[in-house]
Amino acid sequence: MDSILVINAGSSSVKFQVFAVEGEGRLRRLIKGQMDGIGSRPRLRASGADGDPMADRAYPIEAIPDVPAAMEVAGEWLRNEARVTPLAVGHRVVHGGPDYERPVLIDHGVVAKLERFISLAPLHQPHNLAPIRSILTNFPTLPQVACFDTAFHRTHGPLADHYAIPYQLHAEGVRRYGFHGLSYEYISKTLPQIAPEIAKKRVIVAHLGSGASMCAMKGGSSVESTMGFTALDGLPMGTRPGQLDPGVVLYLMSEKGMSAAKVQDFLYRDCGLKGLSGVSNDMRELDASTDPRARLAVDYFVYRIGLAAGMLAAALQGLDAFVFTAGIGENSVNIRARVTEQLAWLGVALDAVENERHSRLISRQNSLIPVYVVPTDEELMIAQHTLALLMNGHSPSHRHERVS
Ligand code: ADP
Numbered sequence: 001m002d003s004i005l006v007i008n009a010g011s012s013s014v015k016f017q018v019f020a021v022e023g024e025g026r027l028r029r030l031i032k033g034q035m036d037g038i039g040s041r042p043r044l045r046a047s048g049a050d051g052d053p054m055a056d057r058a059y060p061i062e063a064i065p066d067v068p069a070a071m072e073v074a075g076e077w078l079r080n081e082a083r084v085t086p087l088a089v090g091h092r093v094v095h096g097g098p099d100y101e102r103p104v105l106i107d108h109g110v111v112a113k114l115e116r117f118i119s120l121a122p123l124h125q126p127h128n129l130a131p132i133r134s135i136l137t138n139f140p141t142l143p144q145v146a147c148f149d150t151a152f153h154r155t156h157g158p159l160a161d162h163y164a165i166p167y168q169l170h171a172e173g174v175r176r177y178g179f180h181g182l183s184y185e186y187i188s189k190t191l192p193q194i195a196p197e198i199a200k201k202r203v204i205v206a207h208l209g210s211g212a213s214m215c216a217m218k219g220g221s222s223v224e225s226t227m228g229f230t231a232l233d234g235l236p237m238g239t240r241p242g243q244l245d246p247g248v249v250l251y252l253m254s255e256k257g258m259s260a261a262k263v264q265d266f267l268y269r270d271c272g273l274k275g276l277s278g279v280s281n282d283m284r285e286l287d288a289s290t291d292p293r294a295r296l297a298v299d300y301f302v303y304r305i306g307l308a309a310g311m312l313a314a315a316l317q318g319l320d321a322f323v324f325t326a327g328i329g330e331n332s333v334n335i336r337a338r339v340t341e342q343l344a345w346l347g348v349a350l351d352a353v354e355n356e357r358h359s360r361l362i363s364r365q366n367s368l369i370p371v372y373v374v375p376t377d378e379e380l381m382i383a384q385h386t387l388a389l390l391m392n393g394h395s396p397s398h399r400h401e402r403v404s
Pocket of ligand 1: 327331
């Protein structure tokens with residue numbers, strides 16, 4: 001069976017999904033898996049389309065010290081046990097820099113270009129590139145496609161793309177890129193099927209997961225995002241602070257003697273809901289907690305979403321719909337209720353019953369602004385891009401050979 005493999009590699013995990021290619025380019029999810037605990041407690045888990053378990057194995061730490069080793073083991077499992085021989089591999093790559101505004105077929109030249117963006121996303125880009133390199137080495141004829149989190153936002157105008165810093169830095173790449181682009185692109189492609197007229201208008205999409213951002217879309221294209229140069233800006237997240245006066249960073253360095261590396265670690269791992277609550281980075285735990293600091297963290301999250309909505313509505317010069325997506329947006333009845341309360345001044349009226357039911361449309365009929373819940377699917381987006389590039393660039397029957 002023809003299939004597409006999708007890989008999303010991070011610092012401590014490699015997530016993968018396999019999609020069957022069916023008639024007329026339709027894709028059907030076959031396998032969902034991940035190798036996590038890389039360098040600590042490596043474990044391979046995989047399940048089929050219905051959630052039926054296919055693998056659950058622990059490995060000694062020295063067997064899987066890094067992402068390439070994890071890729072090797074996951075690859076062997078896919079080939080030898082799951083019997084997957086993909087036509088192509090699609091990768092999530094966090095940074096496409098200023099130039100890549102769409103996915104691209106990977107060759108050595110593209111890898112060299114993407115390596116230049118490591119300094120723009122040092123915590124993610126090297127891990128995204130590691131499996132690309134090992135597949136290029138071991139399976140040089142297997143087509144690979146890079147899909148970028150930044151690409152969907154390359155439609156931003158100069159006002160949304162700049163910081164008020166000397167122009168030279170912008171030329172060097174210090175720009176407001178925006179992230180979660182594959183999720184927003186999926187929503188942009190799905191909304192016309194749900195609300196065709198609304199999809200042509202001004203929509204705010206709130207991607208609320210352990211990473212969180214919001215995107216202002218006009219006619220399905222991104223015009224503004226709460227995230228900027230890195231995925232630290234904007235909304236508070238599980239462990240990242242969101243918008244922060246750069247003076248705080250200066251304070252940490254000059255008064256607390258923290259090095260740049262320490263500050264980086266602190267901003268990515270110890271802030272956000274976790275830092276503020278001192279309880280957890282998981283919204284489920286915070287939602288269930290009566291601890292006053294957990295309450296503060298949830299209140300802060302909701303408040304900042306409300307502020308960002310005002311900002312994005314200003315960028316759009318009005319608002320025609322609001323969409324919730326990702327882990328918290330798709331699942332938390334309470335957060336959706338509280339955020340929509342914050343949006344009442346814009347004309348949002350929630351239908352509590354539909355919200356409880358996790359319906360697609362959760363606003364009342366008389367709400368000036370309809371509010372939707374649309375589950376995102378970044379992996380399907382990557383698989384679709386990969387298949388599309390494969391159809392246009394390579395023969396789908398072109399099989400790859402392993403180089404020994
Ligand atoms: P990522 O893909 O960025 O890891 P997800 O989109 O999967 O993140 O979202 C993870 C977040 O979703 C976690 O903070 C988790 O607590 C939250 N979440 C999942 N289900 C619920 C729920 N029922 N109520 C509240 N939060 C939830």
